[in-house]
Structure formats: C-alpha cells, structure tokens
Amino acid sequence: MHYTVSDKSIKQVKQIVQDCKGIKKLYLATDPDREGEAIAWHIVEVLKEKKAIKKDVEVKRIVFHEITKKAVTEAIDNPREISMDLVNAQQARRALDYLVGFNLSPVLWRKLPGSRSAGRVQSVALRLISDREAEIERFVEQEYWSVKCNLDANKKEFLASLISIKGKKLGKFDLPDKESVKPVVEDLESSTFKVSSIENKQQKRNPYPPFITSTLQQDASNRLGFGAKKTMMVAQKLYEGINLEGDTVGLITYMRTDGVYMSQTSVDDIRNHVSEQYGQKYLPEKARVYKSKSKNAQEAHEAIRPTNVSLTPSKVSKFLDADQLKLYELIWRRAVACQMSSAVLDQRHVTIENNKKSLELKAVGTVILFDGFYKVYKTKLANSEDSKEDKESLLPEMEGGILPRLHQDIVKLAW
Numbered sequence: 001m002h003y004t005v006s007d008k009s010i011k012q013v014k015q016i017v018q019d020c021k022g023i024k025k026l027y028l029a030t031d032p033d034r035e036g037e038a039i040a041w042h043i044v045e046v047l048k049e050k051k052a053i054k055k056d057v058e059v060k061r062i063v064f065h066e067i068t069k070k071a072v073t074e075a076i077d078n079p080r081e082i083s084m085d086l087v088n089a090q091q092a093r094r095a096l097d098y099l100v101g102f103n104l105s106p107v108l109w110r111k112l113p114g115s116r117s118a119g120r121v122q123s124v125a126l127r128l129i130s131d132r133e134a135e136i137e138r139f140v141e142q143e144y145w146s147v148k149c150n151l152d153a154n155k156k157e158f159l160a161s162l163i164s165i166k167g168k169k170l171g172k173f174d175l176p177d178k179e180s181v182k183p184v185v186e187d188l189e190s191s192t193f194k195v196s197s198i199e200n201k202q203q204k205r206n207p208y209p210p211f212i213t214s215t216l217q218q219d220a221s222n223r224l225g226f227g228a229k230k231t232m233m234v235a236q237k238l239y240e241g242i243n244l245e246g247d248t249v250g251l252i253t254y255m256r257t258d259g260v261y262m263s264q265t266s267v268d269d270i271r272n273h274v275s276e277q278y279g280q281k282y283l284p285e286k287a288r289v290y291k292s293k294s295k296n297a298q299e300a301h302e303a304i305r306p307t308n309v310s311l312t313p314s315k316v317s318k319f320l321d322a323d324q325l326k327l328y329e330l331i332w333r334r335a336v337a338c339q340m341s342s343a344v345l346d347q348r349h350v351t352i353e354n355n356k357k358s359l360e361l362k363a364v365g366t367v368i369l370f371d372g373f374y375k376v377y378k379t380k381l382a383n384s385e386d387s388k389e390d391k392e393s394l395l396p397e398m399e400g401g402i403l404p405r406l407h408q409d410i411v412k413l414a415w
Helices: 007-019 034-049 069-077 084-111 118-136 179-190 213-224 228-240 265-278 313-319 322-337
Strands: 025-029 058-061 146-153 157-164 195-203 243-246 248-249 343-354 361-369 401-405 411-412
Touching: 007 034, 025 034, 034 058, 034 084, 069 411, 084 118, 146 179, 146 361, 157 179, 179 361, 213 228, 213 322, 228 322, 243 313, 265 322, 313 322
Parallel strands: 025 058
Antiparallel strands: 146 157, 146 411, 157 361, 195 343, 195 401, 243 248, 343 361
C-alpha cells in the first residue's frame, strides 16, 4: 500500500514538519488504539520522507487511557516503541475496506443513486439486514390467545396465568381464537381457587461489567435516548477534559475500547468508595475481575470508567451540561456497581388450581432481599436493563388454602 498526504491534512503536516526541526526527542501520543498507532507510524514516515528529523532523533510512543496529570506523566515516564502489529492490523482493516469497497461501491451507485460507498462493515451489515427483512416477509401470522386472571390474597390483587387445562399443559397455540377461550373463561368465572403449592427460590444477581464502547452506546440509547453518534460525541468531551474551577480534567477513560479490564488502582479506589459510602456489606470479599468474551478484544485497553471515583456526579454537575451529566452519571454508576455485592432476590412460584381441578394457574413474583449493586445502578436510573426479574411483580403473602372468589370483571384476555 502506498500513501500520500490528503489535501485536508497538508496544513497540519506542514506545521508538524516545522515544529520538528532541530528536535532531539519525539513523543507520539495519538489515540491508544489501532488507528492511533497507525497515525503515529504515518507521522514518523512523513517526517522521514521530508527529512524533518535526523536519524539520531529518539522516537517514542506513549499511551494513556485517561487525560489526567498522573496518567500523562506515567506515560511519558514509560514510553515504548511503535507497535507494528497494531499498525499492520489497522492497515489490514483499511485494505479490506478498499478490496471490498472498490468492487461493491460502483454497483451500489448504479442500483441505489445517492448512495456513498460500501465497505467491510457496511456490506456485511446490509447483508444481515437484508436476510432479516426476508425472514420477516416470510413470516406467517398466527393468532393465539392467553388468559390471565387477577386473584385476591390478603386483600391484595395479583396476576396469575393459565398454564394447563384438564391436566394438559397449555401450548402457545392451544387457544387459537376467541371462541376457544369462551368455555375457559366460563369455567374460571364459575370456579373457586386454592393455592396448591408455593416454591421459593433464592437467587443472586451479579453486577454488570464496566462499559465498553458497544454496551455504553446500548445503555445510553435505552436509558437516555441518545443515538450512538451523540453518545460518542458527549463521551469524547468528557474524555478530553472539563474545566473544573480553572483546572481541565478528563473525567472518563478512553471511550473506544472493547476491553472490560480496569486498572488495579481504579478498582482499589472504587472499593474504598463503596466501603465508605455504602458500608462493608455492599463490598464483596474480593475485587471482581472481568474478562472479555470476545477473542479479538484488545484487553490492554481499559473499560470506560471515571478517572476519579471521588468526582461523583453531584460534585461535577455544575460544570457539565445536561447531556454530559447524564452520560457521566451512567458511566460512574456502572463502574462503581461493578465492584459491589450481588443483589439477593427471593423468587416465588405459586401454583393455583380451581375447585373442579380442571384449570391450573401460575403466578411468579420477586422480592428483593438485599439490593446490593442495585443501590447504585438500578434504583437511581429510570429504565433498568431488560430482565425477567425486573418485569416480575411482587406477590402478596399467602399460604396454601382457599383464595377469595375471582372477580368476574377482571378476567384478562390477551393475544
């Protein structure tokens, strides 16, 4: 692959060449990812080509994941050589863009006027979307009905779902239309009910790992309504630095990462914060260690976390705009929660049968026995991540025996 300086970069390259004349040492502090590594390599190659640096100039690469005084000085004290493995990885990705794009883009322009280009990512994504759309078009709609009932226990209503008729487990399509539901409803309305069994299961919910780029984008979309582009723009500003009473401080670590690793120093700081602010019971005996499931994850890159856990959202709120504060709080809470104790849930399964023993219903509810990491990550944010536990209702206390008669006006039908 042969490179030339692009027109939009000529001015910057001239300035770099001018600044490098007569230097004895050169530090390259571009972004700590493949793209950043490649840019550092390109800069050196251009400087050599233009004879802006002599052979005896010491060229060093420094990397930091947060823009704080400590991180930058540590990086300068521990420089390294340019990693050609990372440079080659970036070039391979770029080569794939060209190899795929140069063949596909002209087809795209002919078939879809106004389209810009195709590449290694867009092309595969388009295929996935196309396959999914074809699957949707092949889908044949089929009507089905389910029956849910409001019952009373200790003067508290709860919802129970019909699970079997005359001893036969109810399948998804066993009630295919309204007519098939009518005799079931009539049976329900003429029945009394009793609790046949209660089963309690204690479960633990572990905290989620700290954010990587994709999970940050997903959670920001679900909880804050931010698009991916907006999330990254706001995160970029938090990373580059916010003026805190005259001192510019980067509030989060580098936001383009697929590693869930956090430095030992940051883990220790978070654990100390949890112990001081929430008590020892919210702190697990050992620090939680997270590993990426992806084989290609760049584990050297830290997860997205606050650079200083003591800078709580309330402390920095006056220095941030509304969007910055929302995203910072999301990142801060996720990072703190990842080092907290598990939440303990009591999940209750109640089986109910009618007096004719022709119908069986089931109700499931969850009680939080110990909130654990929920104290930071769930209760303070509007929309929790989708899970069965989040969607299940609380059940009233009940014992085996007769339940009050079903109210006829609250039989619920749904399809």
